[in-house]
């Protein structure tokens with residue numbers, strides 16, 4: 326199995342990559358910090374995978390085409406793409422500073438859309454495009470601000486892509502994790518709903534194996550978000566969660 | 567909020583600053599203390615008023631060549647075994663749970679059922695890197711800083727990675743015997759005979775009736791079926807421990823006695839029986855539990871302790887061997903080690919703990935810091951006489967609730 330991981334230094338991406346590595350997969354890892362990318366690659370090799378790395382800022386749009394050529398050349402074909410890079414931003418900054426808001430949109434929406442637009446025609450029947458969105462995309466909340474908007478945009482794009490590619494037998498998986506213990510949430514106050522990246526990583530691999538379209542991880546977030554979406558707007562606007 | 571396994575004392579740190587990469591600097595908060603899997607019972611993994619630095623994100627393997635494994639300090643022993651057992655290697659020393667981190671295993675210089683053969687965990691560490699407030703430093707056996715860090719309770723800095731020497735095994739199975747015995751003399755005899763022959767030995771004791779079961783085992787060829795996991799204690803259940811204690815002991819005895827005498831079983835069942843019940847510490851309710859573990863040099867002292875000890879679902883007894891522990895503050899030393907769980911009932915429990923502590927320390931023994939929440943400073947001073955030598959290596963940016971309590 327040949328896997329392209331974008332944002333490979335993400336804790337969630339690492340957890341999924343470990344499961345694939347243990348199966349002997351070949352992984353092409355892209356991230357922007359080359360030292361940390363090296364640490365991830367060493368780990369995956371020790372676990373039984375093959376790993377190649379490419380240090381690249383994924384917001385650098387000029388590099389998108391070369392990156393994909395590079396990966397295809399190295400691996401021959403791609404069975405699974407995992408899009409994992411993401412930026413939460415600090416709540417104060419992104420609500421007041423348009424540049425901070427734009428950076429979140431570029432990281433979570435523009436770069437993934439550009440990359441997947443380029444990748445889509447290169448994927449073979451049976452291959453899978455998996456992208457990590459978030460439960461935050463299901464309904465805009467003050468606490469997640471433009472981050473939620475970026476994930477809502479990504480959800481919509483993935484849904485369209487799924488329809489478009491299903492005729493060719495290319496699968497598109499939308500992954501919606503709840504709260505996860507990762508560097509992204511390191512500064513946040515923790516509560517009982519937080520899960521480990523390992524749980525999410527295993528969930529992603531299972532969803533890819535089973536050809537799922539949209540998964541909430543863990544599963545109970547589907548129920549929670551169903552309820553959240555049902556709250557009437559007149560009530561919702563006064564809530565503070 | 568992160569706490570310790572015994573849920574006593576309750577944690578009162580003011581910040582949690584996780585570390586996820588080896589190249590990260592130390593967080594700016596002071597004082598700091600690394601936090602592995604929180605499998606220490608008392609306050610050695612707590613830092614009231616300061617910051618804990620959880621290492622769960624430092625969980626990468628670095629290399630695994632031959633028998634040498636290099637990994638980050640937050641990797642758990644369970645993760646290592648999942649990787650190494652299929653390749654025919656085992657950890658040289660494992661404790662009673664697989665959910666401890668490499669950093670925690672070094673900082674408490676942990677011991678296992680094979681202490682008489684392998685000594686402590688620290689004896690098998692070949693190299694490690696410390697992240698200190700004045701920079702990074704690698705050290706190895708022979709260096710003073712290494713001897714301070716092994717068993718150093720996290721006070722000499724944050725271990726970022728370590729290199730361990732694993733041992734080859736013939737398969738994932740264990741050949742195990744469970745032998746019921748009555749009275750301490752039988753235990754001493756079984757211990758003597760078994761330690762000479764078997765790699766792993768330990769006894770479970772029913773204190774009140776002074777009966778027990780002696781377990782001994784060796785790695786064996788072939789594979790056995792791994793035990794089932796999945797039972798979880800989801801929230802605090804303030805069970806009436808007196809009843810549980812009796813019931814637990816009885817069931818345990820009957821089950822064991824009915825089983826075949828020598829059998830093959832999966833290594834997880836032999837080493838980590840409690841891991842099948844995730845979060846079992848919650849059975850002791852909100853006030854938590856105290857574990858008392860000490861080592862005493864003589865049979866007489868052991869007898870005196872058992873006179874004082876209450877019935878407990880988990881009373882574990884083992885004879886430590888003669889192999890020298892490598893850490894300045896390592897706990898294991900020749901003698902008998904006894905560990906028992908006591909539900910926390912406040913003053914009466916603390917009084918019992920103090921009686922046991924006094925017997926052990928006066929007999930020339932020591933209390934295990936990884937399990938301790940009560941030991942008096944004078945007991946610590948008496949049983950860890952090399953404290954002065956150790957103190958020179960403490961990183962001024964690090965401290966712990968345990969250290970502020972016992973090193974006054």
Ligand SMILES: Cc1cc2nc3c(=O)[nH]c(=O)nc-3n(C[C@H](O)[C@H](O)[C@H](O)COP(=O)(O)OP(=O)(O)OC[C@H]3O[C@@H](n4cnc5c(N)ncnc54)[C@H](O)[C@@H]3O)c2cc1C
Pocket residue numbers: 571599600601602603604605606607610611621639640660661662663665666667668669670671673674675676677678679718719720721723724725726840936937966
């Ligand atoms: C069911 C059970 C059975 C057990 N059986 C045994 C046994 O048989 N033998 C035995 O010896 N112990 C045993 N223990 C105790 C356990 O092995 C130790 O407490 C161990 O240190 C726990 O590791 P941890 O990763 O949870 O560390 P923590 O409890 O989180 O921390 C322990 C200490 O290690 C330090 N530390 C952690 N990571 C680092 C790091 N990266 N750098 C520097 N310092 C660090 C902490 O600061 C702290 O001082 C048992 C515990 C349980 C719950």
Ligand SMILES: NC(=O)c1ccc[n+]([C@@H]2O[C@H](COP(=O)([O-])OP(=O)(O)OC[C@H]3O[C@@H](n4cnc5c(N)ncnc54)[C@H](OP(=O)(O)O)[C@@H]3O)[C@@H](O)[C@H]2O)c1
Pocket residue numbers: 332333334335336337338355356357358381382383384385409410411412432457458459460501502503504505506507508509510
């Ligand atoms: N953690 C949660 O609670 C949670 C919940 C729902 C969804 N998610 C989503 O899960 C995904 C993975 O996040 P995580 O939780 O695993 O957090 P993480 O470990 O912080 O991962 C985020 C990764 O994105 C990378 N990245 C950001 N911008 C980049 C860029 N321009 N180019 C290349 N890489 C870039 C970061 O690299 P650097 O290290 O170089 O910055 C980092 O490795 C994200 O899409 C996130 O939105 C997370």
